[in-house]
Ligand SMILES: *[C@@H]1O[C@H](CO)[C@@H](O)[C@H](O)[C@H]1NC(C)=O
Ligand SMILES: *[C@@H]1O[C@H](CO)[C@@H](O)[C@H](O)[C@H]1NC(C)=O
Ligand SMILES: *[C@@H]1O[C@H](CO)[C@@H](O)[C@H](O)[C@H]1NC(C)=O
Ligand SMILES: *[C@@H]1O[C@H](CO)[C@@H](O)[C@H](O)[C@H]1NC(C)=O
Ligand SMILES: *[C@@H]1O[C@H](CO)[C@@H](O)[C@H](O)[C@H]1NC(C)=O
Ligand SMILES: *[C@@H]1O[C@H](CO)[C@@H](O)[C@H](O)[C@H]1NC(C)=O
Ligand SMILES: *[C@@H]1O[C@H](CO)[C@@H](O)[C@H](O)[C@H]1NC(C)=O
């Protein structure tokens with residue numbers, strides 16, 4: 001497993017910037033690809049209108065569903081299975097009613113399976129009413145729970161997207177009945193610890209806020225809790241991944257109309273920190289509810305240009321009425337739920353009912369979805385994306401511009417709302433260059449449904465070495481964080497570009513084309529090499545650089561946890577470069593040039609900050625130096641220098657006569673459960689002829705006035721720095 005090599009180098013704007021690289025995970029099975037399959041992707045290719053997405057793995061998909069309790073005792077559960085480019089054989093089983101049905105769904109189509117009201121969960125104890133859907137190929141599955149038109153729909157998550165920690169969101173208004181259900185797919189025995197917020201009666205006992213309920217679920221078992229109290233913030237921890245559903249058996253909307261509302265929840269692992277939220281249907285009374293998992297989560301809500309800041313604790317929440325589009329940014333991951341609730345009269349329907357959905361984080365998503373609508377509703381699609389142009393979207397293989405649509409912009413995101421009419425069956429939406437998230441919803445007289453898609457866990461960057469070429473997949477969000485577009489990603493031969501597939505930019509690297517070269521090392525091994533670049537358009541400045549290397553005749557996949565995000569600064573006319581260098585000793589003569597760098601836990605790291613310029617009158621000051629598991633993230637960050645003041649007790653400084661240099665050292669430390677860290681520094685550059693300059697001030701308490709005029713600033717970073725004992729790959 002040593003025939004791998006890959007790292008990422010981020011350069012920006014002529015500054016010497018960060019080196020950021022990779023750690024590697026497990027090796028998956030590789031598939032065989034031949035060189036003839038390598039497409040020559042350039043601008044001149046005809047626009048493709050369809051791209052089925054295959055997730056990693058053998059293609060098989062499993063889902064678990066629950067028919068949650070509704071005040072309508074005759075609630076039916078309709079499962080709709082939607083296929084893409086492969087026909088599917090799908091089996092639906094429910095142990096409770098010994099139900100088992102196998103359906104064949106041809107490619108590019110859909111099929112429904114109706115489940116009777118007997119499987120609706122009305123018991124307050126564990127039952128084997130969990131519905132398991134097993135498909136032999138990639139499919140999407142939607143669940144509509146309904147009785148007399150009342151109900152809601154959800155897009156089911158495949159088992160691999162389930163998690164072990166969830167929080168119950170809020171959607172309550174008075175007089176509603178809250179409920180949530182936890183279901184196990186195929187795990188043997190899953191222990192649940194439910195930390196109650198509110199009040200739950202279970203097994204004849206009362207559980208109040210802070211009490212724990214322990215439940216064990218076997219295969220295809222489900223437990224449901226209902227309460228008339230507010231259960232918001234109830235936390236579910238499990239020993240293996242489970243599916244969690246939340247909702248109200250009877251939800252009263254603001255206008256008094258009521259309906260059961262349901263949604264499958266996303267585990268804490270897939271929560272996000274940036275959301276552009278647009279009211280569906282131009283509503284002005286919908287409810288969004290923001291919930292945090294970590295103490296001290298700072299949430300900024302920007303509404304019509306005004307930002308309000310709040311701090312949330314674990315399981316605490318803030319509820320907002322969505323009068324217009326807003327953006328939400330948080331310091332740590334949050335979950336946002338959305339209750340569509342008023343029922344304004346429309347020209348096609350006099351009044352309609354509420355539904356519940358989740359708000360997917362706006363920076364993730366895929367570039368292709370298949371979804372399902374039912375013709376008893378007037379259905380709509382809302383797309384949230386970072387593109388301001390309608391061209392490039394294809395809905396059911398026709399340009400989006402051929403539909404009637406409305407568009408709104410907020411915080412750099414655009415919402416496209418399209419009327420689908422009373423349509424039935426499968427739909428697909430695709431964009432060649434942008435990822436996006438979607439909402440699908442519909443209304444009819446006193447009815448409605450809605451669900452969202454796109455809250456997918458991002459896959460790590462991976463390199464797959466095949467016999468005639470390699471495939472590298474670069475997560476879209478890393479590209480977007482570097483402020484680059486799909487067409488900016490290419491190989492040594494700039495004609496060989498990347499192609500967006502789901503949430504990754506896929507680069508096919510034929511060994512005989514695209515600038516690939518064959519090289520031999522001193523041990524007699526031969527490697528194919530190429531480099532992936534992310535280039536700022538019309539420049540030769542690379543913000544992403546990933547050398548790839550495959551040993552001749554080897555088939556393997558390497559997954560990297562690439563954590564870098566661009567650390568950019570603005571150059572003022574390019575008169576100087578700022579760099580951060582790490583050294584192995586206090587002689588500052590042995591720079592560390594390769595990342596990730598492995599260091600011992602008890603060693604010392606030597607840091608030099610330098611402003612490179614011919615102007616000897618410049619000075620540099622390290623204003624903030626911190627270390628964190630993410631290059632940019634503030635999460636778990638540890639301050640080494642703050643406001644120019646030394647924070648870390650092991651910090652030592654090394655005075656120099658040249659004011660353009662600043663040197664210091666500190667003991668390496670370790671974060672629990674984090675293999676590597678980045679070091680990032682905010683530096684100030686001053687001119688020493690300016691009388692009151694920031695560099696001359698040095699350490700300042702946060703209340704002292706800072707002289708920030710006549711100075712420049714920059715952020716430089718290096719990493720990851722790995723602790724060697726933890727990172728021996730076997
Ligand atoms: C998929 O089905 C739709 C409607 O049934 C049809 O218009 C479209 O051409 C089909 N696409 C493919 C690629 O088979
Ligand atoms: C409830 O369970 C959580 C998670 O296992 C634990 O941290 C907490 O101490 C428990 N609380 C009580 C009151 O037992
Ligand atoms: C939303 O508002 C826009 C302009 O105000 C209007 O053209 C559009 O029809 C509205 N959309 C819906 C779904 O009502
Ligand atoms: C929230 O806003 C404050 C003040 O504008 C800012 O300092 C902080 O970085 C913001 N936090 C997030 C998570 O966006
Ligand atoms: C990372 O930090 C840089 C510089 O402060 C900023 O421009 C960029 O938007 C940040 N990226 C992310 C993903 O937060
Ligand atoms: C690579 O995979 C192909 C097909 O799976 C196989 O025929 C070949 O022997 C493999 N090569 C190596 C070096 O494992
Ligand atoms: C900054 O770095 C660039 C690229 O290495 C170099 O060409 C340039 O001369 C440097 N500028 C200064 C002022 O050192």
Ligand SMILES: *[C@@H]1O[C@H](CO)[C@@H](O)[C@H](O)[C@H]1NC(C)=O
Nearest residue numbers: 616617618657658659688689
């Ligand atoms: C500025 O720095 C240069 C080089 O270190 C030095 O020669 C000069 O005297 C300094 N000027 C002032 C005003 O401190």
